[in-house]
Amino acid sequence: MERPGGRGGQPRVATREVVLAAVRLFTDSGFEATTMDQIAAATGVSRRSLFRRFGSKEDILFAEHDELFSTVVRYLEASPDEPLTSVFSAARLVLQGYLRDPEITVPRYHLVRAHPRLRDREVAMTARYQAAFSSYLARSGDGEGRSLAAGVAAAALISAHNHVLRGWLRRPEQDSREVWAGFDEAMDFVRRAAEPMLHAERESRRDHVLVAVYPGGTGREELLRRIGAAVQGPEGS
Amino acid sequence: MERPGGRGGQPRVATREVVLAAVRLFTDSGFEATTMDQIAAATGVSRRSLFRRFGSKEDILFAEHDELFSTVVRYLEASPDEPLTSVFSAARLVLQGYLRDPEITVPRYHLVRAHPRLRDREVAMTARYQAAFSSYLARSGDGEGRSLAAGVAAAALISAHNHVLRGWLRRPEQDSREVWAGFDEAMDFVRRAAEPMLHAERESRRDHVLVAVYPGGTGREELLRRIGAAVQGPEGS
DNA sequence: CCTATTCTGGCACCGGATGCCATATGAAGG
DNA sequence: CCTTCATATGGCATCCGGTGCCAGAATAGG
Numbered sequence: 001m002e003r004p005g006g007r008g009g010q011p012r013v014a015t016r017e018v019v020l021a022a023v024r025l026f027t028d029s030g031f032e033a034t035t036m037d038q039i040a041a042a043t044g045v046s047r048r049s050l051f052r053r054f055g056s057k058e059d060i061l062f063a064e065h066d067e068l069f070s071t072v073v074r075y076l077e078a079s080p081d082e083p084l085t086s087v088f089s090a091a092r093l094v095l096q097g098y099l100r101d102p103e104i105t106v107p108r109y110h111l112v113r114a115h116p117r118l119r120d121r122e123v124a125m126t127a128r129y130q131a132a133f134s135s136y137l138a139r140s141g142d143g144e145g146r147s148l149a150a151g152v153a154a155a156a157l158i159s160a161h162n163h164v165l166r167g168w169l170r171r172p173e174q175d176s177r178e179v180w181a182g183f184d185e186a187m188d189f190v191r192r193a194a195e196p197m198l199h200a201e202r203e204s205r206r207d208h209v210l211v212a213v214y215p216g217g218t219g220r221e222e223l224l225r226r227i228g229a230a231v232q233g234p235e236g237s
Numbered sequence: 238m239e240r241p242g243g244r245g246g247q248p249r250v251a252t253r254e255v256v257l258a259a260v261r262l263f264t265d266s267g268f269e270a271t272t273m274d275q276i277a278a279a280t281g282v283s284r285r286s287l288f289r290r291f292g293s294k295e296d297i298l299f300a301e302h303d304e305l306f307s308t309v310v311r312y313l314e315a316s317p318d319e320p321l322t323s324v325f326s327a328a329r330l331v332l333q334g335y336l337r338d339p340e341i342t343v344p345r346y347h348l349v350r351a352h353p354r355l356r357d358r359e360v361a362m363t364a365r366y367q368a369a370f371s372s373y374l375a376r377s378g379d380g381e382g383r384s385l386a387a388g389v390a391a392a393a394l395i396s397a398h399n400h401v402l403r404g405w406l407r408r409p410e411q412d413s414r415e416v417w418a419g420f421d422e423a424m425d426f427v428r429r430a431a432e433p434m435l436h437a438e439r440e441s442r443r444d445h446v447l448v449a450v451y452p453g454g455t456g457r458e459e460l461l462r463r464i465g466a467a468v469q470g471p472e473g474s
Numbered sequence: 475c476c477t478a479t480t481c482t483g484g485c486a487c488c489g490g491a492t493g494c495c496a497t498a499t500g501a502a503g504g
Numbered sequence: 505c506c507t508t509c510a511t512a513t514g515g516c517a518t519c520c521g522g523t524g525c526c527a528g529a530a531t532a533g534g
Binding site for chain 2: 120123147149154160190194197
């Protein structure tokens with residue numbers, strides 16, 4: 001049912017081929033200086049077909065990224081309970097998608113840094129991830145404040161992911177084990193901040209045991225003030 | 238020295254007038270259906286001058302938003318110590334900028350929701366805020382992990398801000414005091430999550446007092462596991 | 475009045491993007 | 505083998521956003 005008939009032909013030139021050729025042209029001559037006619041000439045695909053298959057010149061550069069995004073969304077949709085764990089796995093999937101073929105992602109990173117418009121496009125991609133993660137986290141919630149917590153958690157997660165990703169993109173030659181170690185660290189960092197946020201509403205406000213970390217030199221007043229704020233809880237409408 | 242000569246003339250038609258006229262056309266006929274020639278005819282400004290002054294058709298819609306961003310950046314640059322407080326104030330400034338003239342921001346919101354390209358543009362704006370906040374937070378840091386914490390904190394802050402902002406944009410007729418109350422709540426929510434992150438590195442790992450909140454029914458093992466994770470601190474390279 | 479500086483508008487042009495139509499290719503069915 | 509159907513393709517005309525170029529207009533200062 002997906003392809004009504006199932007007949008017809010496959011693209012004469014593979015998508016990946018086109019993307020690679022386009023990336024080469026962009027890095028050599030600059031993104032804006034490269035015309036669709038040049039890409040058409042280089043790939044053997046007509047200008048018209050390029051627009052039909054990719055939608056726009058920018059979309060050629062981000063074609064594989066779009067695929068990755070679709071994969072991640074499908075993964076999330078098929079993912080069972082425990083939202084936080086699933087989302088962390090999804091972020092892992094994204095980073096893996098980048099590390100998998102540096103041949104495209106690395107030059108794309110440099111192009112994106114150079115051209116503001118491409119930068120905006122890249123930002124839009126990460127925003128899509130953020131929205132997907134956020135709605136997934138909010139799905140299993142009790143409504144209301146859940147939305148805020150989910151959004152903030154997703155934003156934190158994406159930010160941490162991008163932090164690690166940028167580190168690799170700047171030096172793609174480094175050992176990938178270091179990258180993954182950094183990723184795990186960053187994810188733990190986010191988990192510590194996000195877990196209490198997302199569970200704050202499941203736990204009722206009363207009947208709590210109080211635990212937190214403060215510097216040894218903290219004064220009594222400051223200590224009491226902070227504890228008071230903590231006990232008040234993340235809500236309070 | 239800012240304007241080398243200081244002579245010359247002012248724009249014949251005020252920027253705001255052009256923006257308002259453009260917004261009207263966009264909402265009536267759709268964004269893409271509206272041509273620059275129509276805007277030129279409606280405002281009395283020539284097509285060429287429109288491009289010169291605004292850069293692109295999209296930029297007309299976001300002209301005032303760009304001004305707001307510049308204002309916020311200048312505010313941050315002139316802001317004294319205590320980074321977290323300044324950044325919260327900056328976020329307040331942004332929300333204020335929206336509430337100030339709903340005549341532009343509200344229809345723009347609906348346009349942005351309808352057209353993916355404009356949506357990307359809007360997302361790019363918030364990303365600029367996020368970058369500005371992040372670099373400001375990281376400025377007064379000790380380097381290294383500071384960058385991650387600053388980025389995550391900025392992302393969380395922006396997300397919370399946008400959460401409140403969207404709430405207002407959907408129902409701009411509501412009492413603004415409610416909006417500000419929601420804003421304060423959201424900011425407190427973020428502060429509780431962000432403050433420990435940003436101070437985690439100033440405080441040495443040893444010599445701490447342990448305090449935190451857990452549900453009454455938490456089992457001993459789970460309790461010990463979480464405390465162990467908390468004591469380990471947000472770093473650990 | 476003359477000059478320097480800026481804003482402005484008209485014109486030509488490039489190139490991205492879309493609609494239309496004709497064609498080719500491969501799979502399913504007779 | 506031939507027909508049919510769905511898809512991929514390519515050429516063409518066209519729209520329109522965006523830019524470079526140049527000449528005229530407006531304003532402040534000598």
